[in-house]
Amino acid sequence: MQDAVRIEGVSKTFVTRSGQVHALADVSLTVGEGEFVSLIGPSGCGKSTLMRLVADLEQPTAGTVEVFGKTARKARVDQDYGIAFQQAGLLPWRTVAANIALPLEIHGVGRRERRSRVAELAEMVGLSDFADHHPDQLSGGMQQRVAIARALAERPRLLLMDEPFGALDEMTRERMQSELARITAETGAAVVFVTHSIPEAVFLSDRVVVMSPRPGRITSVITTGIGRDTARDEALRESPAFFEKVTEVRAALHGAPVRSPALEGR
Amino acid sequence: MTTALADPTSPVPETAPVARSGHRRTWVARLRAAVLGLLGLVGVAGLWEGYKAVGPEEGVLVGENRVLPRTTDLAMPHVWDMVQRLFEPVTSLGDAEPLWRVVLDASVVSLGIATVGWLVGTSVGLLLAVLMQRVRIAEWGLLPWIVLSQTVPLIAFAPVVRSWGSRIEIAGWEWPSWLSVAVIASYLAFFPVAVGALKGLQSPDRIHTELLRTYAASATDTLRKVRIPAAVPYLLPALRLGAASAVIGTVVAEVSTGYLDGVGRLLVSYAGQASGDPAKAWAPIFGAIGLGLVAAGFVALLGALMRNYRRGEAV
Ligand SMILES: Nc1ncnc2c1ncn2[C@@H]1O[C@H](COP(=O)(O)OP(=O)(O)O)[C@@H](O)[C@H]1O
Ligand SMILES: [Mg+2]
Numbered sequence: 001m002q003d004a005v006r007i008e009g010v011s012k013t014f015v016t017r018s019g020q021v022h023a024l025a026d027v028s029l030t031v032g033e034g035e036f037v038s039l040i041g042p043s044g045c046g047k048s049t050l051m052r053l054v055a056d057l058e059q060p061t062a063g064t065v066e067v068f069g070k071t072a073r074k075a076r077v078d079q080d081y082g083i084a085f086q087q088a089g090l091l092p093w094r095t096v097a098a099n100i101a102l103p104l105e106i107h108g109v110g111r112r113e114r115r116s117r118v119a120e121l122a123e124m125v126g127l128s129d130f131a132d133h134h135p136d137q138l139s140g141g142m143q144q145r146v147a148i149a150r151a152l153a154e155r156p157r158l159l160l161m162d163e164p165f166g167a168l169d170e171m172t173r174e175r176m177q178s179e180l181a182r183i184t185a186e187t188g189a190a191v192v193f194v195t196h197s198i199p200e201a202v203f204l205s206d207r208v209v210v211m212s213p214r215p216g217r218i219t220s221v222i223t224t225g226i227g228r229d230t231a232r233d234e235a236l237r238e239s240p241a242f243f244e245k246v247t248e249v250r251a252a253l254h255g256a257p258v259r260s261p262a263l264e265g266r
Numbered sequence: 267m268t269t270a271l272a273d274p275t276s277p278v279p280e281t282a283p284v285a286r287s288g289h290r291r292t293w294v295a296r297l298r299a300a301v302l303g304l305l306g307l308v309g310v311a312g313l314w315e316g317y318k319a320v321g322p323e324e325g326v327l328v329g330e331n332r333v334l335p336r337t338t339d340l341a342m343p344h345v346w347d348m349v350q351r352l353f354e355p356v357t358s359l360g361d362a363e364p365l366w367r368v369v370l371d372a373s374v375v376s377l378g379i380a381t382v383g384w385l386v387g388t389s390v391g392l393l394l395a396v397l398m399q400r401v402r403i404a405e406w407g408l409l410p411w412i413v414l415s416q417t418v419p420l421i422a423f424a425p426v427v428r429s430w431g432s433r434i435e436i437a438g439w440e441w442p443s444w445l446s447v448a449v450i451a452s453y454l455a456f457f458p459v460a461v462g463a464l465k466g467l468q469s470p471d472r473i474h475t476e477l478l479r480t481y482a483a484s485a486t487d488t489l490r491k492v493r494i495p496a497a498v499p500y501l502l503p504a505l506r507l508g509a510a511s512a513v514i515g516t517v518v519a520e521v522s523t524g525y526l527d528g529v530g531r532l533l534v535s536y537a538g539q540a541s542g543d544p545a546k547a548w549a550p551i552f553g554a555i556g557l558g559l560v561a562a563g564f565v566a567l568l569g570a571l572m573r574n575y576r577r578g579e580a581v
């Protein structure tokens with residue numbers, strides 16, 4: 001099996017007017033095919049930058065990024081990944097259906113095929129009844145679901161998600177997490193998932209990658225041991241194994257098993 | 267974004283906050299706008315007559331300067347006289363057409379020329395905007411000239427355009443004089459379109475352009491799918507300004523190139539007759555106002571057709 005992402009010795013330095021920002025220093029990480037990996041860490045530790053390197057939206061200052069054995073650029077051109085950002089980023093003048101269809105349209109998928117694929121995706125994210133609505137008529141959670149459907153439109157083998165649920169309230173967030181777990185289990189896509197919520201990372205992931213800032217680096221990687229075929233439901237959230245991993249990640253984040261206020265409220 | 271969140275497994279779908287009574291509300295709004303417009307018209311007429319009735323004959327002077335006009339029938343004919351004059355023959359000759367007819371015909375001619383000028387100016391403006399958006403250097407190189415172009419007074423180059431035009435003859439086709447007028451109108455109309463469209467094309471959020479980049483979309487696709495739709499809210503005011511400029515440009519260019527069939531010439535020649543027939547001079551002014559209204563109405567119609575692209579706007 002081929003790895004979805006292979007990051008080796010990557011550093012990223014931004015040159016700004018006020019000087020250099022060392023966003024990432026010597027980061028290496030491999031994401032296996034179909035694996036769900038979360039990146040967690042305080043704000044500014046380079047999570048988004050790391051994901052954007054994989055997406056070929058930034059170029060590394062040093063090191064290499066491979067996606068399915070190709071350069072990140074080739075993978076982007078070949079449409080090997082789907083992406084969802086913190087903001088849904090829907091085009092306000094397009095309906096839900098037309099937003100989901102956007103990547104298909106750009107890649108010349110025929111009208112008939114487009115329509116059936118969009119119907120399928122809308123069904124998958126539970127928005128069939130809202131296909132003709134415009135984004136301003138949807139709640140934040142619904143908009144984010146459209147963005148996820150759009151990211152899945154071309155059946156990517158890799159999903160890149162940058163705090164996709166960051167703007168949602170807790171209840172919606174948990175529901176969306178379960179949905180995402182179901183969808184990725186169905187599609188078998190590998191996922192790189194940026195978050196700053198510990199329970200979210202543990203709940204969804206095969207592995208949680210803990211990062212620290214200035215310069216951004218990986219400080220530990222925690223395997224959750226929650227299999228892909230384990231149902232992501234309330235029972236899991238209540239289980240001792242889940243709590244144990246949450247505690248482990250928290251300890252790794254703070255260097256000691258105490259709650260620090262540093263990560264709260266971000 | 268106030269609704270409760272959807273549970274896709276729930277049999278009752280969430281109702282999105284769609285304004286159900288939207289249709290009735292727009293009709294009420296339209297009716298109110300029409301009534302207000304009418305009231306405004308009545309108000310202007312009332313002010314006119316009111317000032318004419320109570321204002322001093324010599325007007326109001328501050329020092330040497332007259333800040334309000336004389337109230338004589340010569341300077342300010344009664345509203346009803348102006349209206350009545352419209353239905354009388356243009357000249358005292360027996361078979362003369364009614365004044366309104368002559369003004370209407372001339373206005374239609376001017377409207378046609380202004381439309382050509384607006385279309386040409388809009389096309390040129392859009393092309394320049396696309397070019398400037400695509401090529402940074404073009405923006406640096408072109409934008410100052412575009413701004414500078416508008417500082418050349420119309421009176422200065424209108425005769426130049428006419429004399430160039432009169433020298434053009436291609437395979438028996440002669441440059442018609444109305445085309446000079448249209449060219450000058452387009453010269454005024456392209457400016458707001460170029461500037462507004464450029465701003466609009468540059469307006470998309472980074473998240474949208476980056477999304478298209480992740481799709482490895484071509485610049486043309488990005489233009490079609492994101493930049494042009496995002497530019498619509500900027501484009502509509504620009505088109506409205508362009509339409510107003512085209513109308514003004516047409517009337518002024520008609521005068522300064524000596525074009526005979528438009529409302530511009532009527533403005534000048536009737537103003538010359540104002541001492542003997544003061545109400546007549548106002549007829550082409552109404553014609554010109556009508557032109558402006560038609561132009562604004564047309565752009566408003568365009569705006570209504572493109573309302574899906576204006577969802578971000580507070581309408
Ligand atoms: N385009 C950029 N130019 C300059 N600095 C940047 C840029 N993008 C990110 N950074 C900096 O890099 C660091 C990491 O940012 P980011 O990856 O967004 O962190 P995170 O997503 O973990 O909050 C921050 O200090 C941020 O200010
Ligand atoms: Mg971030």
